[in-house]
Amino acid sequence: MPDTSKNTSPYTADRNIPGAFEGETVTRRRFMTGAAHATNGIAVGMIALPAIGFALGPNFKKLEERWEAVGRPDEFSPTEYISRTITVVAGAGETGKTTVYLRERNPDIDHEPEDEYNQYIAISTRCMHLGCPVRYVPASQRFICPCHGGVYDFLGEVQGGPPVRPLDRFYTRVKDGLVELGPRFSVNSELKRFSPRDPAQDLDALGQYLFPSRPTIRKIPGT
Ligand code: FES
Incomplete structure (x- = not known):
């Protein structure tokens, strides 16, 4: 062996x-x-x-839930927007600020469910194509993007050009006699609320599943 x-x-x-x-x-x-x-x-x-x-x-990264006062309720009209500059990134100086367009809720045109957070409508100026700053044009009551011709109507819904969804919005509330702006949220073409998404991320049909919100973004009312 x-x-x-x-x-x-x-x-x-x-x-x-x-x-x-x-x-x-x-x-x-x-x-x-x-x-x-x-x-x-x-x-x-x-x-x-x-x-x-x-x-x-x-x-x-944990998003900080900030609320910032932007004026008294009587400063806002239901038929026209006024702009305000708010801080979206604390401690970043001028680069952490952005322009927001605000008006009072108008029951004749604002048909999404009413709650304490949408008595004032606050529209983001970040284009939902690639993020260029849009500008509100009072004469046409449209939001216009100078980069690739994106056009949004008075509600911020897409009217033309390449943007894939309506302009984002901010929560609003009235506290201590002042209108305050809170976190940003995104909306689909029916103006249903979603946690904030990036530009170019469609939120209709399969889009809401293809582009989920970031894991640690705090869930906010109605999203
Ligand atoms: S970034 Fe606004 S249309 Fe392209």
């Missing part, structure tokens, strides 16, 4: 591996191969981990 004890020995010399040293349990070739793989893994990790963190980090 053949002696197999040498083939199962932990020592390379016993296994008749060429060039093996006495007392050696791992061949130099295997050791060098393992060391090269480990070095490669560390190098790839050093490059990939910061990139992954940079890409995914914003998705897990």
